Amino acid sequence: MSDIFNLSKEDASTPISFDLTKALVDSGIAIPSSIRLGAGWDMPEGQAKMDVDLSVATITADGKLTGKDHFAFFSQRSVPGIELSEDDRTGDSSVGGDDEWAIVKLDELADGGVGIIGSLSVFEDSESRGLSAAGECYIRVVNEDTGEEMVRVQMTDLNSDAANLIKVTKDNGNIVVEAIETPIQGDLNAVVASLQ
Numbered sequence: 001m002s003d004i005f006n007l008s009k010e011d012a013s014t015p016i017s018f019d020l021t022k023a024l025v026d027s028g029i030a031i032p033s034s035i036r037l038g039a040g041w042d043m044p045e046g047q048a049k050m051d052v053d054l055s056v057a058t059i060t061a062d063g064k065l066t067g068k069d070h071f072a073f074f075s076q077r078s079v080p081g082i083e084l085s086e087d088d089r090t091g092d093s094s095v096g097g098d099d100e101w102a103i104v105k106l107d108e109l110a111d112g113g114v115g116i117i118g119s120l121s122v123f124e125d126s127e128s129r130g131l132s133a134a135g136e137c138y139i140r141v142v143n144e145d146t147g148e149e150m151v152r153v154q155m156t157d158l159n160s161d162a163a164n165l166i167k168v169t170k171d172n173g174n175i176v177v178e179a180i181e182t183p184i185q186g187d188l189n190a191v192v193a194s195l196q
């Protein structure tokens with residue numbers, strides 16, 4: 001099977017554990033003009049750095065990727081409605097803030113897109129460590145209109161290579177934010193495959 005994306009990172013430039021704090025924020029919150037999906041991690045003292053990657057997929061009502069061109073990741077950072085930050089290869093790019101993030105405008109997603117799924121994956125770790133090896137690893141959703149953090153998933157016990165973690169959808173003018181937990185073994189192409 002050929003890979004879906006070329007995942008090489010030619011330029012040096014940017015894991016995880018899971019205490020899956022369950023959260024569901026929904027109903028009655030009007031769709032913000034934009035939301036931020038933020039992710040961050042810091043390796044425990046003495047441990048080699050890890051390169052965790054945030055990716056954001058535009059999804060249909062069935063939770064499937066609307067199209068290859070609607071999946072934001074390190075080599076395709078701008079897709080309709082989604083702008084992804086630069087790739088952090090170490091988790092060091094931010095102190096007290098997100099290392100990688102995406103700004104999502106739900107009303108500007110590609111045709112057929114009713115929401116997004118945010119995922120984290122480990123990039124080519126020579127020690128094959130899973131996401132739970134990354135310390136203080138989290139993914140969160142922030143309402144950019146109010147600055148309110150709507151949901152945060154803190155990872156402490158997920159030893160998979162990757163996972164789909166956050167789902168945000170539109171529902172009759174409101175926003176629905178869900179913490180999901182779909183562990184995935186494999187690289188970012190496995191994440192994409194899980195959404196097809």
Ligand SMILES: [Ca+2]
Nearest residue numbers: 014052053088
């Ligand atoms: Ca990265």
